[in-house]
Amino acid sequence: MNLNNSVKNKSVLVVGGAGFIGSHIVDRAMELGAEKVMSFDNFSGVISDNLAHLKGDPRFVSVKGDLRNFEEVKKAIEGVDLILNQATSKLVTSIKDPMADVMTNTVGNMNLLEAMRKSGSSARIVHASTGSVFGDAQVPYNDTTSVKEPTTIYGANKLAAEHYHLYFAKEYGIKSSIVRYYHVYGERQDSRLGAGVINLFLSNALAGKAPQVCGKGEAIRCFTYVKDCAEANFLVANSNYTIAKRYNVASKVRMSVLELAEMIAQKYGAPGMKPTFIPERTGEVLRPIPDTRGIEELGFKESVTFDEGLERTKQWIAGQLQKQ
Numbered sequence: 001m002n003l004n005n006s007v008k009n010k011s012v013l014v015v016g017g018a019g020f021i022g023s024h025i026v027d028r029a030m031e032l033g034a035e036k037v038m039s040f041d042n043f044s045g046v047i048s049d050n051l052a053h054l055k056g057d058p059r060f061v062s063v064k065g066d067l068r069n070f071e072e073v074k075k076a077i078e079g080v081d082l083i084l085n086q087a088t089s090k091l092v093t094s095i096k097d098p099m100a101d102v103m104t105n106t107v108g109n110m111n112l113l114e115a116m117r118k119s120g121s122s123a124r125i126v127h128a129s130t131g132s133v134f135g136d137a138q139v140p141y142n143d144t145t146s147v148k149e150p151t152t153i154y155g156a157n158k159l160a161a162e163h164y165h166l167y168f169a170k171e172y173g174i175k176s177s178i179v180r181y182y183h184v185y186g187e188r189q190d191s192r193l194g195a196g197v198i199n200l201f202l203s204n205a206l207a208g209k210a211p212q213v214c215g216k217g218e219a220i221r222c223f224t225y226v227k228d229c230a231e232a233n234f235l236v237a238n239s240n241y242t243i244a245k246r247y248n249v250a251s252k253v254r255m256s257v258l259e260l261a262e263m264i265a266q267k268y269g270a271p272g273m274k275p276t277f278i279p280e281r282t283g284e285v286l287r288p289i290p291d292t293r294g295i296e297e298l299g300f301k302e303s304v305t306f307d308e309g310l311e312r313t314k315q316w317i318a319g320q321l322q323k324q
């Protein structure tokens, strides 16, 4: 599939572009020949400078702005052809501060959609959601499973945002599609912010500390490499058939958290390192297994083996540890 059609010579806005997945989306939009790529981010969820390599590139601009501020959002979407929304308040934040989650994950999305509606925007938009919207629903989760039981405030708010996007697509003709990610890993996910089990375990192992497993570690996770998630956004944006549809985006790499911890301790930890155990987190879902046929029909496939993805992630973390 020729992905350049959705991007070449277009003006692309990546909301949350300074973050983990957003920064890879910025890179891919640049590679695909966008005329201009703007990252719009309030930098609340990042520590590392994920876009430093693009400074000085005339096709790239980084704007400090907040999704919670309607006027800033309205200005950012002016003249834009493609919007990829990656901004989020994190799951871990939603446990400590539920209102912060509401403000970015629901009000923020309403700002974006209202700004598009009120300005008559004909831009294509792909919104990033999460498998957390399903929670305790029956597995495998398919793209349109109607019964959802989110077990976290984060999942509940992300589910509300999905419905805003679907409603605005049907009622006002906003050209929105939804991608749902599951346990993304890779370069630029900063474990100091408490997200990403692979990056947390790797960071611990490389620093000589044993990976800490929540509960018994029996939860199964589908680990997806970050650049594959970035690619999925362009696969979806490339066709109008995907408007008002939702796509589960996940690899076929599935294992328990304990298996992962043991593998990382053995491969990257000091000799004899073994995982340690800490209490279960609230809202933990044991088998969040998605049906991914929809995105595969659009051409989604894994671009690297799990070993290769882990190795790239390890190298990035090792580089970060050297800088600290």
Ligand SMILES: NC(=O)c1ccc[n+]([C@@H]2O[C@H](COP(=O)([O-])OP(=O)(O)OC[C@H]3O[C@@H](n4cnc5c(N)ncnc54)[C@H](O)[C@@H]3O)[C@@H](O)[C@H]2O)c1
Pocket (backbone or CB within 6 Å): 015, 016, 017, 018, 019, 020, 021, 022, 040, 041, 042, 043, 044, 045, 046, 065, 066, 067, 068, 085, 086, 087, 088, 089, 090, 104, 108, 128, 129, 130, 131, 180, 181, 182, 183, 184, 185, 196
């Ligand atoms: N990382 C995962 O494993 C995972 C899994 C499922 C879904 N997702 C979804 O993928 C998307 C990207 O997640 P990520 O892991 O890259 O997160 P991230 O925290 O690394 O990136 C999010 C970015 O949004 C920015 N941001 C937060 N609030 C903002 C606001 N009010 N205004 C402007 N910018 C704001 C942050 O500064 C950050 O740069 C999110 O929608 C998330 O819910 C991620």
